[in-house]
Amino acid sequence: MQNYIGPQNVLEKRKQYFYPCTSHFYHNPPQLVKGEMQYLYGHDGQRYCDFFAGVSVVASGHCNPEIAERTAEQLKMLQHTCTIYLTQPNVDLAERLAGVLPRGVNRTFFVNSGSEANEGALTLARLHTGRRGFLALEQGLHGRTYLTMSVTGIQMWRTDPQLEHERDVTFIPRPYERGVDTEIAARRSLEALKTVLEEKGEEIAAMIVEPIQGNAGIIVPPEGYFAEVKALLEQYGVLLIADEIQTGFGRTGAMFAMDRLGVVPDIITMAKALGSGIPVAAFATTDEIAASYNRPSASTFGGNPVSSATGLAVLDYIESHHLPARAQQLGAQLLEGLQDIANRYPAIVSEVRGAGLMIGAELCWDDTRRGAELVDDVLEEMKDRGYIIGKNGVDRNVLAFQPPLVITEDDISGMLAALEDTLSKLYF
Numbered sequence: 218m219q220n221y222i223g224p225q226n227v228l229e230k231r232k233q234y235f236y237p238c239t240s241h242f243y244h245n246p247p248q249l250v251k252g253e254m255q256y257l258y259g260h261d262g263q264r265y266c267d268f269f270a271g272v273s274v275v276a277s278g279h280c281n282p283e284i285a286e287r288t289a290e291q292l293k294m295l296q297h298t299c300t301i302y303l304t305q306p307n308v309d310l311a312e313r314l315a316g317v318l319p320r321g322v323n324r325t326f327f328v329n330s331g332s333e334a335n336e337g338a339l340t341l342a343r344l345h346t347g348r349r350g351f352l353a354l355e356q357g358l359h360g361r362t363y364l365t366m367s368v369t370g371i372q373m374w375r376t377d378p379q380l381e382h383e384r385d386v387t388f389i390p391r392p393y394e395r396g397v398d399t400e401i402a403a404r405r406s407l408e409a410l411k412t413v414l415e416e417k418g419e420e421i422a423a424m425i426v427e428p429i430q431g432n433a434g435i436i437v438p439p440e441g442y443f444a445e446v447k448a449l450l451e452q453y454g455v456l457l458i459a460d461e462i463q464t465g466f467g468r469t470g471a472m473f474a475m476d477r478l479g480v481v482p483d484i485i486t487m488a489k490a491l492g493s494g495i496p497v498a499a500f501a502t503t504d505e506i507a508a509s510y511n512r513p514s515a516s517t518f519g520g521n522p523v524s525s526a527t528g529l530a531v532l533d534y535i536e537s538h539h540l541p542a543r544a545q546q547l548g549a550q551l552l553e554g555l556q557d558i559a560n561r562y563p564a565i566v567s568e569v570r571g572a573g574l575m576i577g578a579e580l581c582w583d584d585t586r587r588g589a590e591l592v593d594d595v596l597e598e599m600k601d602r603g604y605i606i607g608k609n610g611v612d613r614n615v616l617a618f619q620p621p622l623v624i625t626e627d628d629i630s631g632m633l634a635a636l637e638d639t640l641s642k643l644y645f
């Protein structure tokens with residue numbers, strides 16, 4: 218075994234050298250040293266089945282050998298040039314993406330992170346429409362740069378409370394309210410959108426949305442909601458930006474979540490799973506809209522040969538292993554299992570929701586503080602039993618399940634049994 222310094226020393230170094238805002242999960246966090254598809258390993262050899270640590274980054278698994286080998290080959294061959302020089306992996310990746318993106322969305326601008334992809338998409342929308350305003354859903358999360366923070370509704374991620382872009386952003390209620398019928402909540406959201414568009418539709422460049430809100434607690438709008446959003450926006454010439462950074466590349470049971478809904482956004486942003494852990498991100502759009510991005514702009518690392526080779530290997534793996542279908546099928550098993558648990562512990566598990574392998578279980582929505590404490594207890598106990606699950610939600614009281622899509626039926630049943638046992642031991 219290698220000479221690892223151990224979790225306590227890692228924590229000490231983080232305290233000494235990282236910014237104080239840096240947080241971590243768990244009272245006793247493991248030091249993760251190795252990944253193997255759906256599994257992670259601690260410095261002491263303990264194996265964890267990952268239901269969250271990859272947060273959709275590794276749709277295709279940790280250190281997937283088929284992807285790692287192709288990345289390594291490219292790393293040894295040609296590591297870097299920026300887009301002013303001609304190389305092949307990035308044009309091949311752009312061509313492949315055009316094949317999996319909705320018809321007409323066939324031009325790609327490569328960058329390095331989700332925030333950067335959304336920043337580019339918002340800039341593009343302004344250049345194309347000549348308008349300044351943006352619409353976003355309350356509680357959404359879109360990034361860490363100033364513009365993306367400004368369209369981020371969830372307060373905890375608005376790092377600078379005095380955002381100067383604020384005057385250009387209008388938040389629309391999300392199509393979800395605790396305990397309210399989703400159709401009613403969606404109707405209220407659409408009514409609010411209509412009112413804002415009537416008032417100032419001509420000043421708005423774009424509306425940015427997560428097809429399923431991830432960080433805000435896995436919020437799935439009812440079917441038909443985004444189709445109506447798109448139709449309303451079109452009446453006012455407002456572009457729709459789909460932030461598929463968490464939902465893209467198979468997670469929700471389709472290549473992109475908007476595919477399931479039959480909605481073609483004007484701009485699609487992607488990151489996370491496309492690089493399977495290597496930074497690759499992009500914003501894609503149509504010929505017509507891309508033509509408006511006519512001022513000089515280039516990314517040093519965006520579309521570099523190594524990241525692009527990884528992206529190609531990821532797409533090959535997702536397609537050849539039918540990961541979207543797998544997410545759909547295994548997601549049904551996970552959703553049903555969690556729903557069963559919710560039925561047996563109605564005082565604790567208030568709601569289970571999700572699509573594909575993007576599922577949340579909200580605890581104690583009548584007392585969200587208690588729910589958040591319980592979530593922390595469950596996370597700790599499940600980690601000790603060898604399962605890494607996550608948490609999110611506006612009140613941090615939602616257990617989050619977003620495993621690599623290569624997870625198996627047995628992993629899921631094992632996790633469900635451990636979760637059931639944890640709940641019974643902790644609370645009864």
Ligand code: PMP
Pocket residue numbers: 330331332333335358359360361427431432460462463488489
């Ligand atoms: N959009 C969504 C939906 C996200 O979940 C995230 C990251 N949590 C981002 C944007 C920002 O991505 P990044 O951290 O790569 O900048």
